[in-house]
Every structure is written in C-alpha cells, then in structure tokens.
Amino acid sequence: MSIDRSDIEKLGELARIHISDENALASAKSINEVLALVDQLQAVDTANIEPLANPLGARQRLRRDEVSEGNQRDAFQAVAPATEDGLYLVPKVIE
Amino acid sequence: MTWETVIGLEVHTQLATKTKIFSGASTEFGAAPNTQACAIDLAMPGTLPVLNAEAVRMAVMFGVAIDAEIGLISSFDRKNYFYPDLPKGYQTTQLDRPIVLAGTVDIQLGDGSTKTVRIHHAHLEEDAGKSLHEDFHGMSGIDLNRAGTPLIEIVSEPDMNSPEEAVAFAKKLHALVVSIGICDGEMAQGSMRFDVNVSVRKKGEELGTRTETKNLNSFRFMERAIVQEVERQIDLIEDGGKVKQETRLYDGDTHTARSMRSKEEANDYRYFPCPDLLPVEVDQAYVDAVRATLPELPEARRARFVDSFGLSAYDASVLCDEPSTAAYFETVASHCGDAKLAANWVTGELAARLNSEEQLIQHCPVSAEQLAALIARIIDKTISNKMAREVFTAMWGGEGEPDAIIEARGLKQVSDSGAIEGMVDTVIANSTKQVDNYRNADEAKRPKMLGYFVGQIMKASKGQANPQQVNEVLLKKLEALL
Structure with a gap:
C-alpha cells in the first residue's frame, strides 16, 4: 500500500492540522516508508492465529458495583485551564 | 409507484448500575456538574479502567431475555474520535467480539399480527459527557458526570418497514429492559436513545442507500424523523436525484434533521483492541444462573x-x-x-x-x-x-x-325502585305532548324517543338515578299507556 498527496490532505483534515504544500510531499514520502515496513509485516501468514490479548491468556477481573470515588471536583478543576459553574470550558464546539 | 421503507435501529440503553462501567464514580442522575467525574472518567494520566461486574450481568440478562447467544468471551476496542465531552479521545466499546450475539424480539402490529425483528448483536460501551453550548464567553461548557455511564448498544437488523413498526419495536425494547431491571427507562433523562437507519426502494429491488438519523430520545421524535426522512428520500429519487449516505442530526425543537457529515468526509475511527482491558470471560453456568433470575x-x-x-x-x-x-x-x-x-x-x-x-x-x-x-x-x-x-x-x-x-x-346513585317509579310518574305526567307522540309513533321509532324521557328523569334526579333501572321502569310504564 502507498499513499499520495491527496491522502495526506485528507489525513490532515481528519487530524485537524494544516499541512502546507511543500510538507505534503515530504510527509507522503516518509509515511510511505513506514507503510513499506507494514507491508513487510503483513507478508506473514496469520490466517489461523487468534489475536493475542495477553501473553499469559489472562482474563479481565471484574469490580463490584459500589461507589468508591467521591467528589473531587475542586482538586481536578484547580489544574483545568478554564472552568465556570462547575463546568470545564473549552473552545466553542460547532458541529 | 410503490415504495418500500427499510428501517434498522441502534438503541443506546443506559444500564441501571450504581457506578460507571470502568470506575467507582456514581451514575446518579441530576448531580451538580462534574461532581461524579473521577480521575478515570477524566482520563487522568496513569489511571486504568476496571470493568463493573454488574454491567456485565445486565448485558447478559438482556441477552438471555431476547434468547440470544452470549459471547462467552468478549473484548473491548477503542473507537477514536475527538470531541471535548470524550476526555480520553476514544470511546471504549466492543467491535469484533460483543457480549450479546444474535437474538430476536417479537412486536405486535396494529392488525393484530406478530412480527419478529432480528437483533444483530448488543455490545457494552461507555457513554460520553455532555456539552453545553450556551454562551460561556464564546466557549462551551463540559459536564462529564455522564462520561463512563455503562450502555448497551442494541443493533437491530433492517427488519422494519414502517415508522409504526419501528416505534412498536422501540417500545417493546423499552418495556423489556425496564421489566428485567437493567434500565430505568426514563426517556426524558436520556436513558434510551435511538439512531435510525432508513432507506427506500421500489418493491422487489435491491436495498437503497441508507442514511442514519442520530440522537432521537422519544418515540414521537423517532416516528416524525422517519416519516420525514422517507419523504425526503422518495422526493429526491423521484426528482431524478440520488440518496447520499450520510449521518443526519435531528433537532427536537424545530423537528427538522440536517446533514451532519457525509460518507466522503466520514470519521475514520481507527478501531483497535483496547490494551487496558483483557478479554471478558463468562461461562455457561454463569449465563444459566442469570437466566434463572429472569422475571x-x-x-x-x-x-x-x-x-x-x-x-x-x-x-x-x-x-x-x-x-x-x-x-x-x-x-x-x-x-x-x-x-x-x-x-x-x-x-x-x-x-x-x-x-x-x-x-x-x-x-x-x-x-x-x-x-x-x-x-x-x-x-x-x-x-x-x-x-x-x-x-x-x-x-x-x-x-x-x-x-x-x-x-x-352526595353522588350516591338512587336505586330505590319506589323513588325511581315516583320520578318516572312525575315526568310522564308532565310530558303529555311527548307521551302522545310516543303513542302515535311507529313501533320502530319508539326506542329513539325514549331519550327525552330518560333525560328528564336523570335531570330530576340530579343525575343520581340508576340509568338501567330508569330505563326498565320507564319502558314498563310507557308500555302500559299504549
């Protein structure tokens, strides 16, 4: 698999970053190098191999449904850039 | 031209656990903003999720209630997207191995018949927080109390063919999850939210392109949204256009839906297995034990x-x-x-x-x-x-x-036959003209003429005479006059 300049533009849009024209070409080149590596890995036949979630085959432990976390809003909001009326403030979201 | 509507539903159901799916913070509704959002819910560095046993039990309970196969081993994946009410930058959900596999739900239709709607699967996932877009000096406010509330997303097959069927299915699911105690069913609080997939096709043809309308939190909104969307798609095709695969957002205030994003710019969620959570295993004995508690x-x-x-x-x-x-x-x-x-x-x-x-x-x-x-x-x-x-x-x-x-x-009904006879006599005595009319009328027309007398008697009794008795006595007395 390889990608071209228009893929880079799309990735930039999805990641919400501006990629300049000169950077688009350079980025395409270096990403293609990474993809070549991935192609190499994909050559391995894994058809009958279960994905490995844990080397020891461990299973998820469950927690009892009991409230253990109290209200620490003041502590958390002390490190937030902006808060008001108990809310975290962020740049306006327009969908 | 006969059009056929094809509808599939995705139903987000909040589970009635005391705490979040991956943290010990309370899920109680209506708390002050961010007082129930702990370090895990806020995605603070160094925190790890631990799965709530009750959320697993409730999901399995839903599975056995719809006679589904249970995923004895299920696993969690990360669905990545950026939105301020999702502090981690991904939603922990189940993609490849959900906990509830295929099942069925029967719905009753208006004509008395029954239809079976297939459930594709249901999976466990976490809810996001809430964004408040009122003006905070040009910023948005974020309340993360809801972040991490356990959900099951129930995904139906496209088995419904009208808004009525979709509503019947949604109501059936609502009744089901409430009666098995896994959801409080409070629609106004967002405990159940629907996404509807709608397409139209000419009878007998292949499935048309579908759109998804998100964020419907009442049966009425859902019905309206489907009716509107079906009309929109049919108009579009009949005018020579094509339906675009897109996500639409319904606005409950204006009762209109607008395009949110089309497929071309669709989010790439970059799903991958969540490295913080191991596969979840339940055994058959556990499933049977849950089944035994079904009400x-x-x-x-x-x-x-x-x-x-x-x-x-x-x-x-x-x-x-x-x-x-x-x-x-x-x-x-x-x-x-x-x-x-x-x-x-x-x-x-x-x-x-x-x-x-x-x-x-x-x-x-x-x-x-x-x-x-x-x-x-x-x-x-x-x-x-x-x-x-x-x-x-x-x-x-x-x-x-x-x-x-x-x-x-003083509303007691008068059933004392003496009192009723007295009232009937008085009314007959005071209604010579009507009695004459009655006597001279065709037999077939007489029953209709009784209304006048009954009305007078009920009026005299201030509505308290037993109507059945009044009828009997009146008829007997009038017959006697013929």
Missing part, C-alpha cells in the same frame, strides 16, 4: 393478561407497553375483581389524564388501590360510570378516598 417478560405477561383476565389482545399489549402500567393494572384488577372494567379505566380515563397532564404513571396522584375502590363502587352500583368520572377528577385533585368523596358530594 416475567412483557411478552409472557401480555399472553397471561389475555388468558387469565380475558382482555383483548389490543388492550393487553397497550397495558404491557409500559411495565409500570401493567403492574398498576394488575393491582387495580385484583383489588376490584373486574379485569375488563379495570383495563377500560387504566387505558381510558387514567391514560387520558396522565397524557394531558404529562404525568408518568409512577407519579400518578391516584393510587391503584384507590382506583380499584372507585371501580368497586361502579360494580356494586353505588355510582354510575358518569359519576365515577367526577369522583375520579376529585381523587386526582387530592380530595381523598372515593367513598368519602361520594358521601361528601
């Missing part, structure tokens, strides 16, 4: 209402739409002893009043026992149906028990 399901209850109470299939399914209504009805029926009358009152007068006052039956000011006591007075002929409605209004207004109200307002 009576709405479907069984509906059948029982028909069989043992003699209700019509329609009344039974109306009552069983809402588990609280079914329970209320059962109390009324068993206390008053007349199930049909009880059903008439619960689906008639009571439902109408709850509806007009926008009140839930859980908060009904007239208890089931009180309504039963009122119906008992109709059965023993102390009051007429009409009087009962007056007493009911008084009970709704908080005037107390039916017997006390009947007494205080």
